Amino acid sequence: MKLLICIIDNVYADEVELKLKKQGYRMTELASSGGFWRKGNTTFLFGVEEKDIKELQAALKSVCLDLEKRKQKSSKQAHRYTSFLLDVKDAAPFLAMGK
Numbered sequence: 318m319k320l321l322i323c324i325i326d327n328v329y330a331d332e333v334e335l336k337l338k339k340q341g342y343r344m345t346e347l348a349s350s351g352g353f354w355r356k357g358n359t360t361f362l363f364g365v366e367e368k369d370i371k372e373l374q375a376a377l378k379s380v381c382l383d384l385e386k387r388k389q390k391s392s393k394q395a396h397r398y399t400s401f402l403l404d405v406k407d408a409a410p411f412l413a414m415g416k
Contacts, residue, residue: 318405319370321363325398329381330359336380342373370402 325333334346347360365373381397 319365319367320403320405321361321365321370321373321400322403323361323363323377323398323400324358325361325377325381327357327359329384329397330361332384333361333377333380337373337376340376342376364405374400 323333330346334344337344342363342365345362347362363373377398377400
C-alpha cells in the first residue's frame, strides 16, 4: 500500500474531488494555508495499491486538463499539482499523549 500526497491548486480541487470519487478513489482532503504549502492549495491524501498508482496519476492529470479545456484557460503555475509517494510500511505514526 502506498500513500500519495497531492498538493493541488484550489482551482482544480473541487473537480478532482468530484471526478475521482466517481471513479472509486477514496481520499482525505486537507485545506492548506500559509507556511510551506501556501494559501490557495488543497492537499489530498490517497491510499492506493502499487498497481493502481499510474492510473491515479493519469486520472489527476486528466481531470486538470479537462477543467482547463472547459474553462478555456490554463494554469498560471508551472505545475498543476505536486505529489509525493510514500510506502505506508515506512510511515511512522504520530502519537499525541496528553497529561
